[in-house]
Amino acid sequence: MSQLDSYTPTSGSTDLQIDHYDLDLDYEIRPNRLTGRAVLHGRVLAEASTIELDLCGLKVSQVLLNDTKTRFKQTRAKLVLHSHFVADEPIIIDVRYAGKPRPQRGAWGDVGWEELSDGVLVAGQPNGAATWFPCNDHPSHKATYRCTVLVDSDYTAISNGELLEVTRHGSRTAWTWESAHPLATYLATVQIGAYRRDRISPAGHAPARVPLWLACGDHLWKQAQDSLGKQHAMMTVFERRFGEYPFGSYTVVVTDEALEMPLESQPLSILGSNHLRAGWNRERLVAHELAHQWFGNSVTPHRWADIWLNEGFATYAEWLWSEDSGQRGIDTHAREAHDRLATLPQNIVLADPGGPGMFDDRVYMRGALTLHALRSLTGDDVFFRVLRSWTAENRYRTVSTAGFLDHAERVSGQPIRSLLHAWLFEPRLPRLP
Numbered sequence: 001m002s003q004l005d006s007y008t009p010t011s012g013s014t015d016l017q018i019d020h021y022d023l024d025l026d027y028e029i030r031p032n033r034l035t036g037r038a039v040l041h042g043r044v045l046a047e048a049s050t051i052e053l054d055l056c057g058l059k060v061s062q063v064l065l066n067d068t069k070t071r072f073k074q075t076r077a078k079l080v081l082h083s084h085f086v087a088d089e090p091i092i093i094d095v096r097y098a099g100k101p102r103p104q105r106g107a108w109g110d111v112g113w114e115e116l117s118d119g120v121l122v123a124g125q126p127n128g129a130a131t132w133f134p135c136n137d138h139p140s141h142k143a144t145y146r147c148t149v150l151v152d153s154d155y156t157a158i159s160n161g162e163l164l165e166v167t168r169h170g171s172r173t174a175w176t177w178e179s180a181h182p183l184a185t186y187l188a189t190v191q192i193g194a195y196r197r198d199r200i201s202p203a204g205h206a207p208a209r210v211p212l213w214l215a216c217g218d219h220l221w222k223q224a225q226d227s228l229g230k231q232h233a234m235m236t237v238f239e240r241r242f243g244e245y246p247f248g249s250y251t252v253v254v255t256d257e258a259l260e261m262p263l264e265s266q267p268l269s270i271l272g273s274n275h276l277r278a279g280w281n282r283e284r285l286v287a288h289e290l291a292h293q294w295f296g297n298s299v300t301p302h303r304w305a306d307i308w309l310n311e312g313f314a315t316y317a318e319w320l321w322s323e324d325s326g327q328r329g330i331d332t333h334a335r336e337a338h339d340r341l342a343t344l345p346q347n348i349v350l351a352d353p354g355g356p357g358m359f360d361d362r363v364y365m366r367g368a369l370t371l372h373a374l375r376s377l378t379g380d381d382v383f384f385r386v387l388r389s390w391t392a393e394n395r396y397r398t399v400s401t402a403g404f405l406d407h408a409e410r411v412s413g414q415p416i417r418s419l420l421h422a423w424l425f426e427p428r429l430p431r432l433p
Contacts (some may be wrong), residue, residue, distance in 0.1 A: 005138055007126070007304035007355035011127040012141065013051065013054075017043055018135065018141060019042050020041040020143055021041075021133065023037070023038050023133055023146070025132075027149060029118075029151065031100075036132070038097070038134050040093040040134070044085040047087045049083070050081060054078060054135055055133075058099035059099050060072060060079055060096065061096045063093065064092075065083055097134070111126070111127065112124060112131030119255070124186040128186065129185035139185070139301055139302065146177070147159040147188075151172065153168060153171055155194055158253055158268065162180075179266065181247060181266075182396050184297075187265050193216075196216065196218055196221060198214060199214070200225065200252070205229055206233070210249060212228075212232060214251070214252055215254070220256070224252075227278075230286075233325065234321055237320065238321075242317075243294070243392050245293065245294075246298035246391070247298070250267050251269075252268065252271060253269070253271070255271070262275055265297075267293055269289035283321075294391050296313075298396055299390065301399060301400070303400070305351065305358075306399070306401050309367075309400075309401065309404060315368035319333040334368070334432060337369055341365055341429050346427050347427050351424040372432070373423055374416065374419075374420060377433055378408075378414060378416075382412045385411055386412060389411055405417045
């Protein structure tokens with residue numbers, strides 16, 4: 001098997017395409033015990049005698065291939081299946097597994113399934129999905145999902161997509177979620193807590209076109225409602241700037257605990273209780289995570305080297321919200337970011353920052369400045385036409401920096417590749433236009 005991505009060299013497989021994951025999970029909170037069944041529908045891409053899935057920290061008891069038991073072995077981070085695999089033939093992989101899930105440590109800290117003081121948070125970016133289900137863990141392999149989580153009835157379980165049903169089984173309750181829109185494995189999630197779940201009130205803002213949901217503890221409910229009502233206005237602004245919201249609803253989960261950073265999933269985001277406080281530094285993060293639904297979730301980088309297509313765009317969305325909501329203008333944000341970057345080492349290439357550096361603050365800021373440079377060069381009408389057509393034409397697909405440059409040149413009729421070359425492909429910080 002050849003390496004899929006040098007940024008996450010031990011994750012993902014070039015030999016297998018999974019189109020749908022059907023997950024049935026039974027989770028006991030106090031002992032942190034997960035019992036799971038994952039049914040994967042897909043195809044093998046080339047004839048082979050073995051194929052690999054990503055899975056770490058959990059023990060597999062049985063694997064069926066197309067309803068027939070098959071031989072398998074486990075390494076630290078892989079589930080290896082032995083059989084005669086024929087190229088392009090449909091395959092159904094049925095895996096039974098169990099254990100005490102825990103995050104795996106990498107260059108970016110702990111990622112994956114994480115116990116809270118009273119619940120669970122899953123932060124899968126970039127390669128933490130394998131801590132809770134067998135998968136082909138790379139953003140180039142998007143799939144649809146159905147996930148049922150059985151937990152004690154005092155708890156709410158939230159996963160991707162829309163809630164299909166809630167079924168009580170004595171003292172326990174099964175929550176079934178379905179994502180009909182394909183998503184990358186790093187966005188697959190389970191959030192479990194003693195949460196109340198209901199709509200977010202507009203709190204004086206015009207209601208958004210899209211249903212907005214909140215899940216958090218009763219003791220945080222009023223504070224969260226007061227803090228997050230502005231998301232109705234954010235959604236309206238972003239739909240005007242980026243095009244129609246790509247999913248059926250949007251949810252924010254607020255954990256009881258403080259989190260260093262919020263995180264995006266699809267179609268939801270996870271905030272810590274500390275992110276409900278007033279102030280721009282918290283408000284911008286709320287806008288940032290919402291913007292990821294367009295940039296990162298619906299339109300997903302085909303490889304991790306293009307992470308600026310997520311983070312630069314979401315950072316620029318912060319500045320757009322600031323200006324459109326009557327706070328500081330975009331030019332002010334851009335000047336401040338440029339001044340700050342000028343004081344930092346200039347040794348990152350935006351379009352290929354390197355695995356350990358892909359979540360560096362400089363990628364976020366320089367990515368946003370690259371978009372501001374594009375806007376300055378093309379003018380507002382063309383710039384926002386580029387963004388809206390980019391999200392529309394690539395909805396639910398994976399993309400690249402080269403693809404964005406081709407798109408921007410086609411829509412604008414200008415030599416965007418040469419105009420943005422220094423911003424994207426040279427470490428030295430260019431001047432602002």
